[in-house]
Amino acid sequence: MRQFSYLRPTGISDAVAALAAEPTAQLLAGGTNLVDLMKYDVAQPSAVIDINGLPLKEIETLEDGAYRIGALTTNSQVAYDAGIARDVPLLSSAILAGASPQLRNAATSGGNLSQRTRCYYFYDPSTPCNKREPGSGCSAIGGVNRIHAILGASDACIATHPSDMCVALAALNATVEVTGPTGARTIPFLDFHRLPGDHPERDNTLQTGEIVTGIRVEGGRFAAHHSYLKLRDRLSYAFALVSVAAALDLDGDTILDARVALGGVAHKPWRDPLAEAELSGQPATRDTFEAFASRLLSGAKGQGHNDFKIPMAKKAIVRALMQAASGRPQVQSEKRVREGESL
């Protein structure tokens, strides 16, 4: 841990100004990730801007049936919100698949979006890591990489984004609302996180001084046919090896619209909108889903320890889609993986 100054602004513009003025400052929300990283000496902010005094703690229902989720709502608050649980159950479920109750009580929506990778090397400042220290190299390539990416990785970084919540938000085409020195703007969810490319130090597309104020997500559409399926190294309280957020809009057995996002496999929640588009009009059968899964994973590349993620992801996609199609979504408190057959 290094010394830092501590600020506690009460208005969004004050927070933005403080952040813009000191680019090496960091925002503190629930602190469940930032404080850990500071203790490990991974994060070395010159200033910590505690935003818990900002008025961003509400979940609003909008006129079109969508929800605006304030950046400082806690993960528990969102997951157990009656409206969200009813209209956006995929989001509730994904949140409940993550972390532990204690962490979810502290962690915020904005913080969840901006949490850093769990790559072992990123967490250990004595090892080379391009994400932590650009240009120092990537230790995970050829190293311990059980939890690393199989899709969209680069020679500079093979880390994954660890969030569960974000996988659901990606599937649901949420938008991220941000405010910066030049005003407010919205970012489509799929554009919020980045692939590593040559700049793995940048996880997302936020610009200097920008703060996430809220997340907008539409409601209702996929409530009947969705599932969040998470596979991990123990039955709870572990990050995803592979997770799938599946959402279907069906007309009888025919797919009208399909959304599938993968977690634990890439630097950002992974989607393939072209492949999804081709599902429209097809029957919601195992064959369809298997072909889709193969296509989604066609560019996948293992790093050695994580090769198993490729077949695992295929099977998880099929199962999640079967669960979604049959209206029997995975329930996170149930540790048995549900079957996908109709009742």
Added chain:
Amino acid sequence: MTRQTRTGPLETADRVIGFPLSRIEGPLKVTGTAPYAAEHQSADMLHGFVALATIASGRIARIDTADAAAFPGVVKIYTHDNRPRTAWWDSAWKDEVALPGHPFRPLENDRVLFDGQPVAFVVANTFEAARDAAALIRITYEADQPKTSIEVESEKSYVPKEKRSGIAPPPSPRGNADEAFAAAPFKLSSNYTLEGEHHNPMELFATTVLYEGEGRLTIHDKTQGSQNSQGYVCGIFELKPENVRVFNTYVGGAFGSGLRPKHQLFLATMAALDLKQSVQLELSRREMFYLTWRPATVQTVKMAADDNGKLTAILHHAVQATSLYEDYQEVVVNWSGLLYRCDNVKLTYELAEMTVSTPGDMRAPGAATGVFALESAIDELSYQVGLDPLDMRVRNFVHVDQNQDLQLTSKALHACYRQGAERFGWEKRLHAPRSMHDGPDLVGWGMATGVWEAQLTEATARARLSADGSVTVSAAASDIGTGTMTILAQIGAEAFGVDAEHVTVRIGDSQLPKTSVEGGSWTAASTGSAVAAAATAVRQTLLDAAKDMDASPFGKDVTVEQTAIRDGRLVLEINDQVGVALTDILASKNLTFIEEEAKVAPDAQQAKKFVSYTHAAHFVEVMIDEELGVIRVTRVVTAVAAGRILNPKTARSQILGGVVMGIGMALHEEGMIDHRTGRIMNHNLAEYHVPAHADIHDIEVIFVEEHDDKASPIGVKGLGEIGIVGIAAAVANAIYHATGTRVRHLPITIDKVFYAKEAAE
């Protein structure tokens, strides 16, 4: 809750011993008022923080502490350049449970022998200042090639030159195992691998050294033996034992990690003596991964059986990791020569030197590892022969220890098999792999036997009976979370006819009567027997005094066993109308209390004929999603034969904990090393997995009746380790039964079953 308050000779008792008394220190612990080693304070306390090596092998070329030393609040920074002088000879550094080799000396020189080795020690006014300053130390290393892969290093294994004290080397071969193996109709040869496991009890290693002036120290240490820590610092710093008092009153779990002194004890004591001030040092969670660990092990078991499933040959070879500086050893292969009848046995045990910290004892050291291989192999063989796995084991039951040609003091393992199987419903098992289903899940039923030594070590204890009837029992013993305090209270209560509430237990203090470190599951038997003996001695003194009284109701021939203490009176067991008030007896001798000390030790004569083990039979159900490979351990029944059960509640907790840890061994625990650098990468509890609540379902514990009057004077065998021995095999066997995939490499992570299944298809 009703409690008996009568008492009498221990053997006839159905009294306070045997009562499921809750842990007497429980309320203090759950309310946060039991002070652990790092929670003792003093006004002028300094705090330490350790800087760790970031290479696994090599030397420190340069160490620059200038920025760190200038950090506000820093008092002193110790490195190998300025470390105060300490004892020269290795003998001074050897603790009670030291190993062959050179004990690790923190900050001794520029050599780096393992990842995470302490290379600098910062002492500051606050913990935060020490930690933040440590981040400013700049070290340049010259790194050598690390050696951390057991698969690779086991190629260069060796038989340890010097044997570790208390650890039996493999027995000499009997019969002709190679020939018998070659001739047998059924046989297998399988390799088993265990990745290193790392101790992570709740309480971190910590030492508070209170500087009392003139070289006198009071030390609160996280350890399994206060006297071991005392001896260690006295040896190294040439201090007089009477000037060093070590406490470990409350210990937040240890599981073997605290058997040997850790470097925080050395560093905090060194700084306190050097600075003449109190110093506290609590290690971080991360440092747990560099301290003491269950060594990575590769094993080969060759096993053969005849047409009836009788074992005709067992060859078990193990190679375990050790460090560059000590030859750590544990009993891994011997179990294969004693658990089943077999006349052709060859057991071999070797070490592989690696650039790692010296491994250490971790719950059922050796047995947990070796029995995993043995019990996997016999299971595998049972399918070849076409026998039910339980039947296979029963057919090979043995009533003696063939390794040593000794009788057993008891072995109620048949009862474990029978009662465990019955409770589990084993008879409903379909034998063929992949033959049992539950919806989309494959169901697997597996079992395994467990075995552990029942040992008695030398122990001394004191008992005191006061005129008001209150009782104090004391010994230096440690309660590492097992319930030692509670059972000692119960033993004292039983002996003196009082409720356990009225018994004060004093342990965890180096000034108290001598005991060994708490480990090996021997404390209940050893310290418990010593307390019982001390109590008997007090009652003898009391009876003698009563007999001396005028008009004593006790005749010359009355023995202690014929008396009891009831309601503050010494009475005849058969007629409690005959007796004298304790106050009167003590007054007659002008005493306010009677105190006696007693010692127990292993019976050398008996040891020539008998040896003692605890046994268990574990039955495990797994359910595995056939398509995805998600494994759930849905049911465990564990039947244990461990002699007399002093307290069914604390006993059950020990077994539950062992089973949970065994499930972790089977499915989760694994130190992940980057062999290019020799560094452990998952050094935190987010990425080093142990079972979470969701991983644990029904666990049922059965204690079968086992009378044993030889294992220890109070009939106790010990329970700390037996719960884990065999669990990993039972889980692996259940996974095989469910899937038809035999995984011989722990932990059995989802990909090992998944992948193997893909490959098989």
